[in-house]
Amino acid sequence: MEQQIKDLRKQVEEALQNVKDKNDLANFWQNFLSKKGSIPNLMKGLGSVAKEARPAMGKLINEFRDEVTKQYEKIQTILEEKELEERNKTEQVDITMPAKKRPSGSLHPITITKNQMVDVFAGMGFEIFEGPEIEDDDHNFTSLNVAKNHPARDMQDTFYITEDILLRTHTSPGQIRVMNSEKPPIKVLVPGRVFRSDSDATHSPQFHQMEGLVVDKGITLCDLQGMLDEFVKKIFGSEVKTRLRPSYFPFTEPSVEVDVSCFECGGKGCSLCKGTGWIEILGGGIVHHKVLENCGIDPTVYSGLAFGIGIERIAMLKYGINNIGLLYENDLRFLKQFKD
Ligand code: PHE
Secondary structure, X not given: OHHHHHHHHHHHHHHHHOOOOHHHHHHHHHXXXXXXXXXXXXXXXXXXXXXXXXXXXXXXXXXXXXXXXXXXXXXXXXXXXXXXXXXXXHOOOOOOOOOOOOOOOOOOHHHHXXXXXXXXXXXXXXXXXXXXXXXXXXXXXXXXXXXXXXXXXXXXXXXXOOOOEEEOOOOOHHHHHHHHHOOOOEEEEEEEEEEOOOOEOOEOOEEEEEEEEEEEOOOOHHXXXXXXXXXXXXXXXXXXXXXXXEEEEOOEEEEEEEEEEOOOOOOOOOOOOOOOOEEEEEEEEEEOHHHHHHOOOOOOOOEEEEEEEEHHHHHHHHHOOOOHHHHOOOOHHHHHHHOO
């Protein structure tokens, strides 16, 4: 028996020297230390040992097993440390390296323009109101003094859903909704999406407008010009001038188109202003007395001003965009230029 242990010890030493990796170590454990391995197997031979010598021999085998187990564990620790070291080498993190940048998005030029416009009017005390994009004939036309079959309906090519329901052609129905639910003094801004069956380089079937409405005692065209003059200077620059030209809208009387002096050529005449020195930017006027009456407001006591501004038009002029389609294509090369 003692000889057996001696032989086995020799085998163990040799085997341990050949252990190069975890795999070898696992094999070693399997061969010598597992339940069926050579060392536990020694116990089976105890039967043939003289009875008196058995306890001492059993002790010897146990000590041998413990000793080999310790050696096994030592090598296991060494191999694990080596493995960790290798991993640390290959997976090294250089904390001084610059971080990967996440690309940040930016606001759409229409949103940027809309926000700037809202800011200017908010500074004058306007509140925001938003109406529905799907409107009825009454709010979009009839209450705004555009009767059924009135030729003025031709001014706005309309998408009808039913005979009475349509996609709003302008933000002016917002005027009716506000005046129906609020008493003067009123000072609101109605930004929103509008729709017309119209499409070319400067027109899109879907675009955005910003409506302004002020109703109070003694409101005149001078208030309109003053406000819009201030607005234009804030958006296009303090040297820009405004002028009012007579125009026609069924819901305002008098009606005006507002032009700004060309900020490209300073009024001398260029391709942007088509040689006139002036650029048309919006329509407006004094709220028609019939519109006030339609909303239960007494036109002998109150008067109002209203205007409607195309947001795309302002954005195109401000940024020198010559095709409205560019605003809707979502081409990142275009959109990236408008970081605010
Ligand atoms: N709603 C008109 C349009 O879309 C603009 C406008 C608004 C004119 C308010 C007068 C007053 O053309």
